Amino acid sequence: MNSKYIEVNQKPFIMISGEVHNSSSSSEAFMEPIWDKADALGLNTLALPVTWEMVEEEEGDFNFDIVDALIRQARAHRKKIIFLWFGAMKNAQCTYAPAWVKEDLTRFPRAEVERGKTKTILKNFYDMPYTALSVFSEKTKQADANAFRRLMKHIRIMDRTAHTVVCMQVENETGVMGAAREHSDIANRLFEGQVPQGLAQYLMEHRFDMAESTRKAVEAGADSGTWTEVFGDCAEEIFQAYYTASYVDAVAAAGKGEYPLPMFANAWLSQGQHPGEYPSGGPVHEMLEVWKFAAPHIDVLAPDIYVKNFLEICDEYTRSDNPLCVVETSTHSHLAPRLVYAIGHYHALCFGPFAFEDIGQPFDNLAARLFGVDTGDPLLAKPQDVETFAWYANTLGDMIPILAEHYDTEDLQAVIGEKPEENAMDFGTIRIRAITSVPGAFDRPDGCALAVRMEEDEFYVIAGGCILNFESTDSERPNLDFLKVEEGTFEYRQWQPGRRLNGDETASMMFDKPTLLRVKVMQYR
Numbered sequence: 001m002n003s004k005y006i007e008v009n010q011k012p013f014i015m016i017s018g019e020v021h022n023s024s025s026s027s028e029a030f031m032e033p034i035w036d037k038a039d040a041l042g043l044n045t046l047a048l049p050v051t052w053e054m055v056e057e058e059e060g061d062f063n064f065d066i067v068d069a070l071i072r073q074a075r076a077h078r079k080k081i082i083f084l085w086f087g088a089m090k091n092a093q094c095t096y097a098p099a100w101v102k103e104d105l106t107r108f109p110r111a112e113v114e115r116g117k118t119k120t121i122l123k124n125f126y127d128m129p130y131t132a133l134s135v136f137s138e139k140t141k142q143a144d145a146n147a148f149r150r151l152m153k154h155i156r157i158m159d160r161t162a163h164t165v166v167c168m169q170v171e172n173e174t175g176v177m178g179a180a181r182e183h184s185d186i187a188n189r190l191f192e193g194q195v196p197q198g199l200a201q202y203l204m205e206h207r208f209d210m211a212e213s214t215r216k217a218v219e220a221g222a223d224s225g226t227w228t229e230v231f232g233d234c235a236e237e238i239f240q241a242y243y244t245a246s247y248v249d250a251v252a253a254a255g256k257g258e259y260p261l262p263m264f265a266n267a268w269l270s271q272g273q274h275p276g277e278y279p280s281g282g283p284v285h286e287m288l289e290v291w292k293f294a295a296p297h298i299d300v301l302a303p304d305i306y307v308k309n310f311l312e313i314c315d316e317y318t319r320s321d322n323p324l325c326v327v328e329t330s331t332h333s334h335l336a337p338r339l340v341y342a343i344g345h346y347h348a349l350c351f352g353p354f355a356f357e358d359i360g361q362p363f364d365n366l367a368a369r370l371f372g373v374d375t376g377d378p379l380l381a382k383p384q385d386v387e388t389f390a391w392y393a394n395t396l397g398d399m400i401p402i403l404a405e406h407y408d409t410e411d412l413q414a415v416i417g418e419k420p421e422e423n424a425m426d427f428g429t430i431r432i433r434a435i436t437s438v439p440g441a442f443d444r445p446d447g448c449a450l451a452v453r454m455e456e457d458e459f460y461v462i463a464g465g466c467i468l469n470f471e472s473t474d475s476e477r478p479n480l481d482f483l484k485v486e487e488g489t490f491e492y493r494q495w496q497p498g499r500r501l502n503g504d505e506t507a508s509m510m511f512d513k514p515t516l517l518r519v520k521v522m523q524y525r
Contacts, residue, residue: 004323004407005349006262008080008163012404014343015167016393017082018356019047019328022090026054028069034357035077041359041386042393044400045166046074047082047327047352051096056147059100064154071155074164082167082327082350085151087251088144089171091371092268092279094133101133101143108133108140112187113178113276122178124277130177135240135247135281136186144247145254156259167350168261169327170252173268173304173372174244175279180236191239195230199242202293209319211286214238238290240281245294252297264300264325265291268372271307278372285316292321300349304328306373310338311418318346328354330373332363333382336389336514337416337448340462343396344414344450347407360386388464391514395462398490399452402460406452417447417465427453429474430521435467442467457483457521464514470521477523482506484520 006013018038024030025048038046048070056062067083074081086096094102094110101108110118111132119131133140148170159165176182181191200223207215217234227235245265252263270284278284283291283301291301302325303317310329318324324346329338331353342348353359363380396403406412413425417436425432434449435442447465454460461468472480485506487498495518499505 004347005404006166008166012400012407013044013080013166014348014396014400014404015045015080015082015350015352016043016339016397017045017047017327017350017352018043019084019352019354020049020357021355022049022086024357025049025070026051026066028066028073031070031073035073035079037357038079039077040390041356042390042397043079043352043356044397045080045082045350045352047084047169049084049086050151051086052088052101052144052147053096053098055151056098059098059143062147062150062154064151067151067154068158071159071164075162079164080166081164082169083151083155083165084169084172085148085251086172087148087170088133088140089174091173092132092175092177092282094131097133101140108143109137109184110134111176111182112184113176113182115183120178125177132176134182134184134187135244136182136184136190141247141250145251148251149254149258152255152258152261155261160259165261168255168263169302170248170255170263170265170298173266173279173282174248175268175282176240176276177279178276180275180280181240190243191227191236193226195224195227196242199290199293200224200230203289206289206292210289211316214286214289234286237275237280237287240275241283241287241290242294244281245283245291245298249295249297252295256297262299263297264302264327265295265298266302266304266327269303269305269307269313271372271374285313288317288322300325302327302350304354304372306330306368306377308374308377308379310334311341311416314342314346324348325350327352330363330377330380331355331359331361331384332377332379333384334379334418334446335359335384336392337418337446337465339389339392339396340448340450340464341414341416343403344412344462345416347412359384359389388514392462392464395489395514395516398493399460401493402452402454411453412450414450415448415466417445420445425449425451426473427451427459428456429472429477429523430457430480431471431473432459432461433469433471434463435469436465438467457523459517459519461517461519462514463509463511463517466511468509468511470519472523474523477525479524481522481524482519483522484518486518487515488518489516
């Protein structure tokens, strides 16, 4: 992986993905129609759980039959795979650990979010019964890392030439619920001890990248000392994040030692709550610098975005050291424009919804509220139109060589109806406006546009639910005319023109349905 995109067989690859329901990938037969739906939707990648309990049901006895079956299916459908390692941690719980791990509480101790208790009731989270494996157990970490290492070795042997598997997620939505940190004897002893060498200095040096609450705690604390002395009110969450990230890093390092695929860790977001109301210790925005320090083998920290302020979260996770990677988000009616904007504006490595099988279906609020979804989001009331999403996904997929070539440049930009006031894309002295809202006349919060400049005066433009205006901002050449406007598609990565637009169709460039254009303009006095 370079800093901009995944490379597959030395070619750029942008993951237009879909994650399946948690249990779907445990059955080859169950998956077959799901691959067909992925084909229909234009996805080029599927995110598929591979679980510790399935590959090592008995200690030391590894079975990768389901892994092989999924890889064969992906190849048959010309798809890539992100494997999601559900090891010791999944949604801050240990449900996917094998029975031999769950049953041996002495060798593989549980996290004590309440002192002396291996299971608790989350009073601040729907009275849900809760238990998790402790990140302070060396034996748990070693067993988890060994299983992941064996998985990566198997993938290398089977797939090192075809490169069907392009990326790995290590664990899933890590952290602990019910408290800001674990309270076992070992956790308490470490918390009362000294902050590890280098952590305080690193956080101080990177404080201007931090969330404000974390930065203030770091700036106010001592240069060294106990966790409370150094980090004050944020001490417990930083402590839990450091040891959680260190655990995940050990698992990732073991896997990379066998096969160094790009690896990421995903986050259940904090949503303005207190640590423990969301999984404390996970890679939430407030803890990104802790994870960057403690988990160097994790390439990307990825937000799972099920909240109203989608774009704000994307802003927080898009950094020079952390390209945007969204493997989980909602399947509501703004999914398609957010795909366009993630690629065109954020230059994302990956974008895809969770439970993509359900695109077009009503959203299940009852189940979703248990796993960090903001069920008050009004967008959930309307599902994404399947045909619209498929058009965008297929079109963007066909354009990947062009898009990737312009990643990390100003020659690839996008507009989204969720920010109607930010409707301008400036390419030198040529401005393309994508208007998604005209008071009293036109309002498309699901509108979007993407433009990529190929030459100084020539563009490919995707437009849907918007009005396009082309303008000159050059005072020496204030006038702008169209020389050529074509609708079209890409087939086998070659432009195939459709209608040649002129007259009424260029006088008022309003696009209700998504359209791909090739536009050449001229500027003059």
